[in-house]
Amino acid sequence: LAKTTQPISMDSYEGQEVNITCSHNNIATNDYITWYQQFPSQGPRFIIQGYKTKVTNEVASLFIPADRKSSTLSLPRVSLSDTAVYYCLVGEGYGGSQGNLIFGKGTKLSVKP
């Protein structure tokens, strides 16, 4: 089972780019890397998912090096509303009884004015 390690917390200021790195040394061949965002009193919300290299959507970018032992979530020009906990998730598909999803402990991002 792939375990993940993330920084417990990060601070940033509005307008800055924020990069949150997740380590997953035991990632398996079939595992994908997914990031979620969670606000207080809400369930997590999907941000982005990737397998290798770089993925970009309207919210964030995900950078995955060739060895896939880590990944970096990049949030461009953060605002106060990006203050949340960000989770890195590594797991494989559920074709039958494959695998368990492993959430990291999350990174609490605080964006200051």
Added chain:
Amino acid sequence: DVKVTQSSRYLVKRTGEKVFLECVQDMDHENMFWYRQDPGLGLRLIYFSYDVKMKEKGDIPEGYSVSREKKERFSLILESASTNQTSMYLCASSTFIGQRSYEQYFGPGTRLTVT
């Protein structure tokens, strides 16, 4: 919009009681999940189900059971609640793309207190 609903936002039960947490999704998703979330521990997977009447243990299944009689509904059962099961419980659902489970949609959570 995908909607995942949970039967209660807050629940208080006594030690030894049988507790049912219900989750319903309206997107015809194959996969459903139950997590618990505790401070400093993040989200931990209790059970998941990839089809009706099918279930798989997650990281921490001890003390819990699940039931999925219909595709849209996934129930978490605490046979005899204990104080260490006081937690936030989150339900999620997802579908397959190809052979891979994709984005999970989470419900708002049930905060269970066992006294």
